[in-house]
Amino acid sequence: xxxxxxxxxxxxxVVAQLEEKCLVIEPNRxxxxxxxxxxxxxxxESSVRPDVxxxxxxxDAIGIVCxxxxxxxxxxxxxxTGHTREEQERIxxxxxxxxVYWAANVAYGMLHFANACASLAASMPExxxxxxxxxxxxxxxxxxxxxxxxxxRMRKARACSTxxxxxxxxxxxxxxxxxxxxxxxxVRYGLQGECITLTHRALSRxxxxxxxxxxxxxIIDQPAGLYGLEHRSDI
Numbered sequence: 001x002x003x004x005x006x007x008x009x010x011x012x013x014v015v016a017q018l019e020e021k022c023l024v025i026e027p028n029r030x031x032x033x034x035x036x037x038x039x040x041x042x043x044x045e046s047s048v049r050p051d052v053x054x055x056x057x058x059x060d061a062i063g064i065v066c067x068x069x070x071x072x073x074x075x076x077x078x079x080x081t082g083h084t085r086e087e088q089e090r091i092x093x094x095x096x097x098x099x100v101y102w103a104a105n106v107a108y109g110m111l112h113f114a115n116a117c118a119s120l121a122a123s124m125p126e127x128x129x130x131x132x133x134x135x136x137x138x139x140x141x142x143x144x145x146x147x148x149x150x151x152x153r154m155r156k157a158r159a160c161s162t163x164x165x166x167x168x169x170x171x172x173x174x175x176x177x178x179x180x181x182x183x184x185x186x187v188r189y190g191l192q193g194e195c196i197t198l199t200h201r202a203l204s205r206x207x208x209x210x211x212x213x214x215x216x217x218x219i220i221d222q223p224a225g226l227y228g229l230e231h232r233s234d235i
């Protein structure tokens with residue numbers, strides 16, 4: 001059985017793709033209740049031990065999520081972003097006890113997009129790089145976790161490829177909040193007299209739900225530790 005922390009837009013999208021019953025854990029829930037295809041309860045009242053947890057709540061709930069995962073010895077998929085340094089440390093501590101899959105973006109195409117971005121960054125150390133990320137108006141974190149992940153991947157790729165030679169490691173990020181955009185990331189490489197642009201556009205929240213479910217299936221078979229997109233060889 002899958003347990004879901006957070007029953008907002010993404011939590012509901014995940015549930016819609018499940019055929020079997022699942023457990024929805026809500027910190028403010030005071031009673032255990034069965035609702036159609038769902039068991040709904042608070043973190044302290046679950047009498048069912050899930051096989052894996054998917055976290056689509058908020059970054060500031062990660063302490064409750066990690067405590068539950070560690071206490072029940074259940075693998076965890078963290079699909080939230082915007083964590084503070086202290087919250088990130090809570091995730092690392094949890095990974096010392098159970099397997100934790102932590103990804104800023106769980107969409108299938110993001111790994112391949114990030115690989116392409118990193119490859120271009122490494123092969124063109126002289127290029128200026130800008131990331132533009134566009135999301136819905138009510139997205140809380142800015143810049144997006146995905147934009148930060150892409151920037152980190154490209155910096156690391158350049159550090160490995162230049163072998164001490166000077167490269168332009170400053171990567172600018174622009175954040176735009178408009179409408180109900182699911183998530184668009186545009187990476188631009190500026191050269192003398194030309195530019196190259198790569199784009200990843202999420203057209204539906206379904207891709208994040210499918211990616212989270214795929215990660216949940218994968219993380220169950222892993223030993224305790226911290227994992228991410230780069231550890232997947234099956235996508």
